[in-house]
Amino acid sequence: MTNNRVRSYGIHIGILPAGKFNAVTDVPGVKVGQVTLEDDACGMHTGVTAILPHGGNVFQEKVPAGVFVGNGFGKSAGIPQINELGTLETPIVLTNTLSVAAGIEGLLSWTLEQPGNEAVKSVNAFVGETNDGRVNDIRARFVSPNHVIEALRRAESGPVEEGCCGAGTGTVAFGFKAGIGTASRKLPESLGGWTVGVIVQANFGGFLTVKGVEVG
Numbered sequence: 585m586t587n588n589r590v591r592s593y594g595i596h597i598g599i600l601p602a603g604k605f606n607a608v609t610d611v612p613g614v615k616v617g618q619v620t621l622e623d624d625a626c627g628m629h630t631g632v633t634a635i636l637p638h639g640g641n642v643f644q645e646k647v648p649a650g651v652f653v654g655n656g657f658g659k660s661a662g663i664p665q666i667n668e669l670g671t672l673e674t675p676i677v678l679t680n681t682l683s684v685a686a687g688i689e690g691l692l693s694w695t696l697e698q699p700g701n702e703a704v705k706s707v708n709a710f711v712g713e714t715n716d717g718r719v720n721d722i723r724a725r726f727v728s729p730n731h732v733i734e735a736l737r738r739a740e741s742g743p744v745e746e747g748c749c750g751a752g753t754g755t756v757a758f759g760f761k762a763g764i765g766t767a768s769r770k771l772p773e774s775l776g777g778w779t780v781g782v783i784v785q786a787n788f789g790g791f792l793t794v795k796g797v798e799v800g
Contacts, residue, residue, distance in 0.1 A: 589746070595794065603768035607744040608781030610768035613638035616783065617739030618750030618764070619731045627721030632687070633678040633750035633764055634735040635783060641698050643707065646671040659684055662710035674709050675736060678751035678785045680716045683727035687711035690732020714787035716754030719761075744783070755787035758800045762786035 590597065591606070603610025615636040621628050637647045649672035651663045659681050666672060674695050677687040691709035695701060716722060735750070744766045746752075752763030768781040792800025 590794065597767075597795065598769065600769040600771065603770055603779050603781070605743050606768055607766040608635065608768060608783040609741045609744055609766075610770075610779050611781040612779070613741075614781060615639065615739035615741050616744045616766075617735045617737065618745060619735040619738070620749045620753050621726050621731065622753060626724065628724065628726045629720040629754040630680050630683070630716055630722070630726055631750045631753040632683075632690075632727060632731050632735040633752070633783070633785065634732070634739055635676040635678075636736070636739045637672065637675065641700050642675055643673045643695050643698065643704060644700050646673045648672075658713065660710075660712045661688055662708050665708040666710065672710060674707060675739070676710050676712065677732055677735070678712045678714075679727050679732070680720060680722055680751070680754065681713045682722050682725050684711045684713050686725070686727045686729050687713075687732055689729035690736070693729060694733055694736050712785065714751070714755055714785050716756075716787065718754070718756050720754030722754075751785045752787075755785060757786040757788050758790055758792035760792065760800065 608614055609616055617634045620631040649666050651666050661684050674691045677691055679687045688709045688711055692707055695707045696704060746765055747763040750764050755762045765786055766783040768779055771778045791798050
């Protein structure tokens with residue numbers, strides 16, 4: 585397996601320059617932590633990816649947020665309050681479909697334990713998911729709240745591990761083994777100089793297309 589990215593082959597997507605790491609962590613303050621769970625003997629190929637929007641207390645320093653639902657078949661948690669209030673009050677956790685409950689539990693424990701949250705009695709935990717059941721024994725529900733907390737604790741800035749790791753350990757896209765991917769782009773100073781970052785848990789069908797060319 586190679587860890588090369590598409591840019592390693594001289595293929596550049598779009599016209600804007602990438603950030604230093606070409607990752608969501610190029611956005612100031614954003615950190616990513618992952619826990620990968622793999623054991624062939626029991627069919628375990630899953631994990632957790634946690635995204636922290638900043639290094640402070642997210643509940644006390646909420647982040648503007650919005651959600652767009654593409655196909656309505658997800659089992660994500662936390663969408664209604666974000667749509668209602670337009671803010672995110674926990675880190676984002678990605679995992680597999682049947683581990684959303686573990687994601688919520690981990691985020692609740694993490695948030696309630698943060699200094700300054702001693703009187704908090706309601707938390708909107710945001711958990712995204714995909715179904716990794718083609719590769720992972722999803723019914724076994726290997727992910728625990730402690731794995732979620734560990735991913736949150738591991739979160740750091742800098743390069744982000746990609747591919748078969750974290751919540752992407754068991755995912756499949758375009759008929760190929762997929763995983764976690766990330767990228768960033770920098771706007772010119774004339775447009776504000778902002779850095780835009782993305783992270784994806786790739787798990788879907790279709791035809792793999794690179795710069796308009798079908799390669800899958």
